[in-house]
Amino acid sequence: MYSALDIDLKPGYGFGIFEIGTSLWTLLDTLRRHPAAYPQIDIKYDPDTSATTPIIVHIRPHLDLLFSGKHQRLHTICIRKLRDPNPPVTVQYKDSILCSPNDILRRVGVAKVFGPTYPGDELRYPGIWFSFDEDILGEGLKVSHPGDRMQEVKRIVISQIEPEGSEDALDEVTECPTMVGDLARAVIKVHDGVALYFYPKIDSNPLHIRIGETTSQDLTLDLGPPLRVHYKDDERMQIHAAAKVTEAEDGAGTGYFYNYFQYGMDFLMSETTHVVKKIILHTNVPGSPLFQRYKRCNWEIEGEPEDDEDDAPPRKRFSDRFETISHFLSxxxxxxxxxxxxxxxxxxxxxxxxxxxLHGYDGIILEATNLSQVVSVVLF
Incomplete structure (x- = not known):
């Protein structure tokens, strides 16, 4: 027997742990830690363009969650099958019960609680709308006339409150309080490091992480303690070295990783000097082996400016195809x-x-799939 689903509607914001603007990684990680409450989860995406197209997380049988394609942020919440008893659903708004196992939500009930709205096939209010259609309309299915005040609500949809006429399921989520403290983007400078920009953007000054300079103490002070410290013990790549370099010559030992899964980044630290040796940024592409281990890092590689007055040097982003980024680098x-x-x-x-x-360039390595999607970047 599944636990009951209690939904306290917050138009434009969501309900409970399902908040508009939440990252895919954060929400799936939360759901994974509560298997009894959410035992059946399906993830749907376009395998050919999974790095840039929207993702749907279906929590059977009541919830469909639409995440934006590039930033992987919760864009739209659809609550359906309100009368399915497995588990039973109770929906309320403020102090009013809209529906429960014993109460059916109808057009007249919505009007009593939310008041008047513009005419149409659905009842639309800022940040929320109510639909009277099934998810799939079968042949011969009888649909009540839109004017029927006893029409039964079949779906409730919550989305961000946007200016009139700008609603589009393919849009990215506008910056909102849920994002505060998250990494907005990472600008890569080969042979240097990364500049990290955080939400809120208006107050964000970049945090620079530099290879050969930034220490483990700097990372802890600026990013907080890593979620995991992993000591490097896989030396299989050493076989490809042109000449053997001893530990003393390298001056850094085997090293250890600072894993910041919540930012989509790893840092390989020197075991002796405790400074950053390598930086790894993850794209969190659905269907790839590392999917959901890291939050998407919205990285972009910055090229050399054309002249000293060039304020907008060329850049290539994670959403670009491997061939495009490869030509940019070489x-x-x-x-x-x-x-x-x-x-x-x-x-x-x-x-x-x-x-x-794995494709190696001067100071940078790209890891790409057969579909030309870059799933990670390594700076050294």
């Missing part, structure tokens, strides 16, 4: 690639396309 022939199977050590993980390709 206009000549792309470098040879190595294949990587991240599922090789995980027998229980079965993905249709587990293989990615």
């Amino acid at each position: 206009p000549h022939e792309p470098p040879p690639s190595m294949t990587l199977d991240r599922t090789a050590d995980e027998d229980s993980l079965n993905l249709p396309n587990p293989i990615t390709h």
Whole structure:
């Protein structure tokens, strides 16, 4: 028996843990920690363009959550099957019960609580609307006349309050309080590091993380303690080194990782000097082996300005295809690639396309899928 679903509507904002603007990573991580309350979850996306197209999270049987394609933020909440008893649903707004296992939500009930609105096939109010259609209209299904005050509400949709005429399910979520403190974007400068910009954007001065300069103490002070510290013990890439470099010559030891899953970043630290050696940024592409381990990092690679007065140097973003970014980094022939199977050590993980390709450039490595989606960037 599933626990009952109690929904306290907040038009334009959501309800409970389902807040407009919440990141995909944060919400899925929360749901994963409550398997008894949310036992059945499906994730739907376009496998050909999963890095940039919207994602739907379906929590059976009542909730459909639409996340924006680029920033992976909760854009729209759809509450449906209000009379399905598995589990039973109770919906309220402020102090009024709209529907419960014993009460059916009808047009007249919505009007009593929310008041008048413009005519149409649905009852639309700022940040919320009520639909009288089933999700799928079957042949011969009888639909009540729009003027019928006893029409039964079949779906409740919550979205961000936007100016009239600008509602579009494919739009990105406008900056809202839920995002405060989250990473807005990361600007990569090869051979230097990254500049991190946080919400709220209006007050955001970039935080610079520099390779060979920023220390573990700096990271802890600026970003907080990492969610995990992982000591590097995988040296399989050493076989590709042109010449063996001893630990003493390297001057850094094996090293350890600071994992900031909530920002979509890892930092490889020197074991002896405790400064940043490498920076890894993750794109959180659905269907890729590392999906949902990291929040999406909205990264962009900055090129050299054309002159000293160039305030807008060229940039390539995570949403660009691998070929575009590769030509940006190296206009000549792309470098040879190595294949990587991240599922090789995980027998229980079965993905249709587990293989990615590592492409090395001067100071930067791109990890790309067969569909030309860049899933991670390594700076060194």
